[in-house]
Amino acid sequence: xxxARRGDLRVALLFLLxxxxxxxxxxxxxxxxxxxxxxxxxxxLAAPNWVGAQNYRDAxxxxxxxxxxxxxVEYVVINIGVQTVVALLVAVLMHRLTKxxxxxxxxxxxxxxxxxxxxxxxxxxxxxxxxxxxAVLSWVGIDPVAFFGxxxxxxxxxxxxxxxxxxxxxxxLIFAGLQAIPRSVYEAAAIDxxxxxxxxRGVTLPLLRPVLAMVLVLTVVGSFQIFDTVAVTTRGGPVDxxxxxxxxxxxxxxxxxxxxxxAALSVVLFAxxxxxxxxxxxxxRAGSSDLD
Amino acid sequence: xxxxxxxxxxxxxxxxxALLVLITxxxxxxxxxxxxxxxxxxxxxxxxxxxxxxxxxxxERVLGLASLEEARAQGGSxxxxxxxxxxxxxxLTSTLITAGQVLFxxxxxxxxxxxxxxxxxxxxFVFLTALxxxxxxTALPNFVLMRDLKLLNTYAAIVLPFFFMxxxxxxxxxxFMLGISREVEEAARIDGAGHPRIFFRIIxxxxxxxxxxxxxxxxxxxxxxxxxxxxxxxxxxxxVLTVALGVFRSQTPQxxxxxxxxxxxxxxxxxxxxxxxxxxxxxxxxxIQFSGIK
Numbered sequence: 001x002x003x004a005r006r007g008d009l010r011v012a013l014l015f016l017l018x019x020x021x022x023x024x025x026x027x028x029x030x031x032x033x034x035x036x037x038x039x040x041x042x043x044x045l046a047a048p049n050w051v052g053a054q055n056y057r058d059a060x061x062x063x064x065x066x067x068x069x070x071x072x073v074e075y076v077v078i079n080i081g082v083q084t085v086v087a088l089l090v091a092v093l094m095h096r097l098t099k100x101x102x103x104x105x106x107x108x109x110x111x112x113x114x115x116x117x118x119x120x121x122x123x124x125x126x127x128x129x130x131x132x133x134x135a136v137l138s139w140v141g142i143d144p145v146a147f148f149g150x151x152x153x154x155x156x157x158x159x160x161x162x163x164x165x166x167x168x169x170x171x172x173l174i175f176a177g178l179q180a181i182p183r184s185v186y187e188a189a190a191i192d193x194x195x196x197x198x199x200x201r202g203v204t205l206p207l208l209r210p211v212l213a214m215v216l217v218l219t220v221v222g223s224f225q226i227f228d229t230v231a232v233t234t235r236g237g238p239v240d241x242x243x244x245x246x247x248x249x250x251x252x253x254x255x256x257x258x259x260x261x262x263a264a265l266s267v268v269l270f271a272x273x274x275x276x277x278x279x280x281x282x283x284x285r286a287g288s289s290d291l292d
Numbered sequence: 293x294x295x296x297x298x299x300x301x302x303x304x305x306x307x308x309x310a311l312l313v314l315i316t317x318x319x320x321x322x323x324x325x326x327x328x329x330x331x332x333x334x335x336x337x338x339x340x341x342x343x344x345x346x347x348x349x350x351x352e353r354v355l356g357l358a359s360l361e362e363a364r365a366q367g368g369s370x371x372x373x374x375x376x377x378x379x380x381x382x383x384l385t386s387t388l389i390t391a392g393q394v395l396f397x398x399x400x401x402x403x404x405x406x407x408x409x410x411x412x413x414x415x416x417f418v419f420l421t422a423l424x425x426x427x428x429x430t431a432l433p434n435f436v437l438m439r440d441l442k443l444l445n446t447y448a449a450i451v452l453p454f455f456f457m458x459x460x461x462x463x464x465x466x467x468f469m470l471g472i473s474r475e476v477e478e479a480a481r482i483d484g485a486g487h488p489r490i491f492f493r494i495i496x497x498x499x500x501x502x503x504x505x506x507x508x509x510x511x512x513x514x515x516x517x518x519x520x521x522x523x524x525x526x527x528x529x530x531x532v533l534t535v536a537l538g539v540f541r542s543q544t545p546q547x548x549x550x551x552x553x554x555x556x557x558x559x560x561x562x563x564x565x566x567x568x569x570x571x572x573x574x575x576x577x578x579x580i581q582f583s584g585i586k
Binding site: 008009011012013015016018019020021022023025026027028029030031033034037044086089090093094096097098101103104105106107108109110112113114115116117118120121122123124125127129130131132135136164167168169172173175176196221224225227228231232233235246249250253254259262263266267269270273274277 | 301302305306308309312313315316317319320322323326334335338339392395396397399400402403407408409410412415418419422424425426427428429430431432433434435436437439452453455456457459462487491512515516518519522523533534537538541542549551554555558561562565566568569573574576577578580581
């Protein structure tokens with residue numbers, strides 16, 4: 001190794017010192033600890049005892065954890081399904097009609113607002129007695145709906161509220177992907193006399209696939225971690241209707257102080273997210289575009 | 293395809309877009325409308341587009357400017373609340389987080405982008421894997437750490453995990469610094485400048501635009517953070533706005549919620565971000581478009 005290289009190494013370590021300290025102390029070490037704690041009965045109050053895979057066996061037989069998984073999947077399917085379709089529509093509309101970053105900016109605004117704020121505003125607007133949405137529904141003769149208060153509507157409601165927050169963001173990412181498609185491709189299709197729908201199905205969508213894959217991985221992984229909205233509105237209820245995984249783990253850890261079990265559930269959640277990301281990238285063959 | 297056909301199509305497209313913009317903006321107006329209303333008038337007049345019984349009472353109430361009797365008479369919960377204090381806590385913690393994170397992440401990015409040392413790319417990859425870790429995965433041990441350090445309910449606990457780096461910040465700055473031409477540095481080195489000097493006098497000034505963008509994103513993210521301060525910062529002295537909103541909501545009586553007060557507090561929490569957005573919206577739009585396709 002040359003002296004110059006060693007010199008760079010010493011400087012590099014100095015420059016990395018603060019970030020490295022933060023990385024080890026608040027990311028790497030705690031991540032390893034969570035793995036370790038998941039094999040213990042740690043309860044915050046007493047020192048941890050090794051219990052082997054007991055927490056994982058408990059999780060398998062935990063009906064409420066099963067329910068939490070189901071509820072979360074229902075949330076993700078509604079949230080991501082509606083969001084992706086509408087965002088795709090918005091992105092295509094913006095691409096065809098206006099390049100104005102003002103319009104893109106307006107649609108992005110909700111994404112910058114805190115989840116908690118968004119949740120409370122919609123909690124007011126969707127209130128069964130005084131909410132404006134129910135007032136509008138009553139004008140067309142629909143009885144008031146307790147959006148957050150009924151087991152059948154609570155999860156779809158929370159899912160759609162968060163579609164409102166993330167729509168502009170998702171549309172913006174897809175829009176960026178659309179701009180990367182060369183004009184000549186469209187012109188060729190137009191000369192062939194293809195209809196708008198044919199062009200969309202045959203040209204836009206296939207060429208957009210790598211971008212869609214990335215967007216889906218990003219949004220699905222984020223969607224699985226739904227917590228804030230639930231925590232300030234339904235708190236898991238009614239009954240267990242909105243007790244999503246993140247909230248369930250939070251309750252186990254910080255209300256029942258069952259840290260060992262909560263750690264095991266976190267590991268399971270992490271495994272699910274990692275598996276999903278890999279599977280999605282495979283399925284959508286993210287690396288290759290039909291442009292190549 | 294006839295011109296009339298495309299004209300109609302365009303009009304329909306614009307109508308859909310306009311409707312979506314309306315749905316996007318209406319809740320912001322509604323927040324303002326309810327916060328300027330009187331709770332009793334609201335109950336009688338839930339669906340007028342203008343504030344019901346126009347008053348600033350809700351803002352006085354949540355800022356702790358009204359006496360408890362006044363607050364109760366207006367339909368407040370009667371608990372003493374001081375969103376001025378919570379606003380200050382949010383400003384303080386978000387500012388600290390942004391300052392530390394931007395500086396230290398840029399330093400790390402410099403080491404990853406501009407220096408040559410064995411193992412560099414492997415270490416960078418390890419940093420990046422942290423992007424995949426859900427916050428709850430590290431939250432439990434981090435909470436225990438804060439408790440053991442006796443830092444629960446201090447600003448330090450709220451700030452520390454985000455103060456030194458985030459994987460995104462390091463990644464974002466590295467991407468930019470990779471693109472700076474080597475010649476600039478070489479010239480400075482010939483003049484005898486060391487690495488700290490090159491970093492602070494040349495690289496950082498050249499990175500003004502991405503630094504500003506990163507600072508903006510870091511500030512908004514810190515401002516909106518709920519989960520971590522909920523765990524370590526429940527105490528009234530250090531409570532930030534998001535946590536305070538959650539507490540306010542859970543204290544408000546089921547039967548007759550203090551909607552005006554709740555929306556006034558919500559608006560206070562949203563206003564700084566809306567202001568930042570009004571000032572720097574274009575920069576934010578461009579940066580998300582940029583980082584999204586990377």
